[in-house]
Amino acid sequence: MSRISVSLRSHLLTVWTGLLLALALFGLYGAYVVITQGLIVTGMNNMVVWGLWIAADLSFISLSAGAFTVSALIYIFRLERFKAIGRVAVFIGLIGYTMTMLTLVLDIGRPDRFWFPLVNWNVTSVLLEVFWCVTLYTAVLVGEFAPTLSESGRLARSAAVTKLARGLHAIMPGLVAAGVVFSFLHQSSLGALYSVVIGRPLWASFELPFLFLISAIAAGPSLTLFALLVTSRFARADLAPRDSLVGLGRMIGVVLLVYLVLKVWNLTLSTSVSTASRNDLMALLAGTPYPTVIYVVELGVGVILPAAIFLMPRLSRSGRALLVASGAVIVGLIVDRWDVTILGLIAYDMPPVSFVKGQGLPQLSPLLGTYVPTWPEWATVIGAIAFGLLVYTYGIRRLPIFKAPHPGPS
Amino acid sequence: MAGQAEDSDGPPRDGVRRLDRRGFVKVVIGGVIAMVAPPGYLFLQEHLSEGSAGSNQSPTSTDGPKWAMLIDQTQCIGCNRCTWACKATNDFPGDNIWWNIVYAQSIKVGDSSRNVFLPRPCMQCENPPCVSVCPVGATYKRPSDGLVVMDYERCIGCRYCMAACPYGARYFNWAAPEGDNPAVPDFGRPEVPRRPRGVVEKCTFCSHRLDLASKKGLTPGVDPEVTPACVDICPVPARFFGDLRTGKVSHPKFGSRPVSSFISTAVHLKEELGLKPRVYYVRPGGP
Numbered sequence: 001m002s003r004i005s006v007s008l009r010s011h012l013l014t015v016w017t018g019l020l021l022a023l024a025l026f027g028l029y030g031a032y033v034v035i036t037q038g039l040i041v042t043g044m045n046n047m048v049v050w051g052l053w054i055a056a057d058l059s060f061i062s063l064s065a066g067a068f069t070v071s072a073l074i075y076i077f078r079l080e081r082f083k084a085i086g087r088v089a090v091f092i093g094l095i096g097y098t099m100t101m102l103t104l105v106l107d108i109g110r111p112d113r114f115w116f117p118l119v120n121w122n123v124t125s126v127l128l129e130v131f132w133c134v135t136l137y138t139a140v141l142v143g144e145f146a147p148t149l150s151e152s153g154r155l156a157r158s159a160a161v162t163k164l165a166r167g168l169h170a171i172m173p174g175l176v177a178a179g180v181v182f183s184f185l186h187q188s189s190l191g192a193l194y195s196v197v198i199g200r201p202l203w204a205s206f207e208l209p210f211l212f213l214i215s216a217i218a219a220g221p222s223l224t225l226f227a228l229l230v231t232s233r234f235a236r237a238d239l240a241p242r243d244s245l246v247g248l249g250r251m252i253g254v255v256l257l258v259y260l261v262l263k264v265w266n267l268t269l270s271t272s273v274s275t276a277s278r279n280d281l282m283a284l285l286a287g288t289p290y291p292t293v294i295y296v297v298e299l300g301v302g303v304i305l306p307a308a309i310f311l312m313p314r315l316s317r318s319g320r321a322l323l324v325a326s327g328a329v330i331v332g333l334i335v336d337r338w339d340v341t342i343l344g345l346i347a348y349d350m351p352p353v354s355f356v357k358g359q360g361l362p363q364l365s366p367l368l369g370t371y372v373p374t375w376p377e378w379a380t381v382i383g384a385i386a387f388g389l390l391v392y393t394y395g396i397r398r399l400p401i402f403k404a405p406h407p408g409p410s
Numbered sequence: 411m412a413g414q415a416e417d418s419d420g421p422p423r424d425g426v427r428r429l430d431r432r433g434f435v436k437v438v439i440g441g442v443i444a445m446v447a448p449p450g451y452l453f454l455q456e457h458l459s460e461g462s463a464g465s466n467q468s469p470t471s472t473d474g475p476k477w478a479m480l481i482d483q484t485q486c487i488g489c490n491r492c493t494w495a496c497k498a499t500n501d502f503p504g505d506n507i508w509w510n511i512v513y514a515q516s517i518k519v520g521d522s523s524r525n526v527f528l529p530r531p532c533m534q535c536e537n538p539p540c541v542s543v544c545p546v547g548a549t550y551k552r553p554s555d556g557l558v559v560m561d562y563e564r565c566i567g568c569r570y571c572m573a574a575c576p577y578g579a580r581y582f583n584w585a586a587p588e589g590d591n592p593a594v595p596d597f598g599r600p601e602v603p604r605r606p607r608g609v610v611e612k613c614t615f616c617s618h619r620l621d622l623a624s625k626k627g628l629t630p631g632v633d634p635e636v637t638p639a640c641v642d643i644c645p646v647p648a649r650f651f652g653d654l655r656t657g658k659v660s661h662p663k664f665g666s667r668p669v670s671s672f673i674s675t676a677v678h679l680k681e682e683l684g685l686k687p688r689v690y691y692v693r694p695g696g697p
Contacts (some may be wrong), residue, residue, distance in 0.1 A: 037585070038583075038584060038585045038586060038607045038608060039567075039582070039584050039585075039608070040584040040585035042584075044584075045506075045584075046506065046507075046572065046578070046580075046581050046582060047578060049569040049572040049573050049582065050569065050573065107568075108566050108567045108568050108608075109565075109566070109567020109568075109569070109582065109583065109607070109608030109609055109610075110565065110566050110567045110608040110609060113564075113565075113566040113567075114566065116546045116564065116566050117545045117546055117566070120545075120546035120547055120548075120564060121546075121547070122541075122542075122544050122545055122546060122547035124542040124543075125542065125543050125544055125545040125570075126543065127543065127544075127545040127568065127570050128545040128546075131545060193570075196542075196543070196574075197539070197543070197573055197574050198539065198576070198683055199539060199574060199575060199576025199577075199680070199683060200573065200574075200576075344573075345573065348578070
């Protein structure tokens with residue numbers, strides 16, 4: 001079986017690359033403004049301390065979960081038919097983690113100290129664990145992707161590189177297993193990051209780590225699927241066998257159903273130390289568009305619709321239906337990460353609502369803060385996405401990422 | 411070229427078979443770790459933060475001072491002098507940062523309504539959530555007396571501590587702290603250096619003043635120069651400060667109140683979270 005890179009029509013490619021380049025440069029300018037003027041140029045404030053950047057980072061990381069999920073299907077569950085899509089999944093994952101790091105460096109107030117968690121450990125911090133797992137997993141992704149790099153251009157002619165690639169092939173199952181462990185740890189801990197914050201009632205619930213992990217396992221492969229379908233369309237060739245796409249879709253569909261149950265539980269029945277305030281805040285939110293967004297966009301469009309498409313054999317044979325379904329999962333996930341992050345911060349009960357419950361004390365009303373991202377925040381996020389798409393476009397054309405539509409005589 | 415292409419498709423055929431069992435064991439172990447990790451982590455987190463007062467990175471010595479502040483809401487007139495004295499002493503020039511603020515609220519008493527005030531410094535929790543979430547240990551409990559303070563040279567500005575604080579008592583330097591401080595000199599003079607752009611900061615109970623106390627043989631709460639600025643300037647008997655071990659808290663002008671007089675009736679903000687603040691409130695109105 002031989003691997004190919006993709007050729008795209010040239011005039012379309014020029015326009016596309018030019019557009020992405022312009023957006024990436026715009027992002028770079030936004031980053032310059034942020035670095036020189038400080039985070040005062042963002043829409044965040046002392047109450048809403050995280051915003052678009054964190055929502056984007058969480059989305060990037062979750063959508064990169066296709067790398068570990070598809071790798072696990074191939075190397076751990078030994079499902080040979082997914083081999084054709086393994087490389088593109090890992091490639092997208094690597095791009096996603098790079099985008100996350102670019103955005104995150106801007107988000108912290110002291111970008112010059114981004115490496116401090118490597119040497120200064122507070123072992124009770126979920127964020128420290130996330131930092132380490134993301135770092136280690138990115139290293140794993142580099143290892144998983146290295147064989148692809150080693151087969152292209154000048155590298156392929158180097159004996160040392162070929163030897164290294166062989167070594168990586170030999171340890172690939174171990175590498176993939178390590179990747180699964182690190183991914184489970186940080187994909188879930190990104191939810192735990194919020195769970196442990198007992199003072200933010202909309203976050204403090206036990207289900208978040210599980211919700212984050214499960215939704216990543218659904219959304220990551222959805223992006224892989226989406227990218228494959230779109231790229232196939234532009235390359236005018238099926239870049240992966242249809243049965244591997246349908247099979248992947250079916251897996252996503254099942255995972256979405258599990259997610260649906262847990263998410264509804266989380267929205268309705270979840271309890272925590274902050275349950276009383278949580279109910280107050282939920283009531284407060286009833287007057288905003290958020291409940292509609294959560295139930296209609298997140299659950300209706302992002303979960304139920306794609307689950308139905310993926311799990312109905314008649315629908316899931318259609319490439320267009322798969323495209324819609326995987327796109328819907330991606331949209332649902334991004335909206336969910338925004339909602340979890342922003343709602344937990346803008347709906348707060350500070351100044352403190354209660355002294356001691358049930359003593360007839362003055363009740364200060366829970367408050368709804370505001371947060372509107374500013375242009376430097378949008379510019380940098382769009383720039384990071386444009387950068388990712390540029391790397392993807394360049395990579396699929398230059399690197400042997402896709403399986404040849406017609407297997408060669410090997 | 412064909413041979414290379416074949417290799418590229420995954421592990422070589424014989425390699426697959428050789429690695430099967432070992433790979434499988436690794437997978438099982440990895441899978442188990444991954445499954446127990448999220449709940450295990452939460453459990454661990456809960457446990458560690460419970461014990462963090464004593465066992466975490468900065469053990470509080472049992473014989474050190476136990477600084478506490480009493481805020482009497484029945485006395486507070488909402489003049490905001492504490493807010494401004496804090497601003498002058500700890501030197502934050504803009505209007506983004508206020509270590510100590512006073513909330514006002516109208517309550518009904520019988521048929522009429524009246525204003526009550528809620529001054530809010532850092533609660534100086536015994537179980538501070540800001541300390542346990544900080545990835546780099548930039549916020550910590552001082553070993554000598556358990557005060558929650560920050561190492562501004564270590565803070566990376568991730569703002570997780572701000573999200574974690576249930577009292578909104580933490581502030582971020584969104585911009586560089588430049589310009590004149592409008593609270594100076596009317597409400598005091600800066601006693602600590604300004605913090606740089608990009609780090610979080612918070613109320614310290616004026617730890618720099620408390621540190622002077624033992625050197626000069628003075629008593630916080632009694633001697634103005636070693637008493638927190640907000641207590642010092644309070645024009646009514648609404649703020650008292652002291653070491654709980656001495657059995658009383660004091661105000662430089664209004665004398666002292668025994669701990670026994672308020673310890674059973676005063677309340678903490680958000681008591682139900684179990685953070686054990688060191689700021690006690692005497693409630694407005696009565697039952």
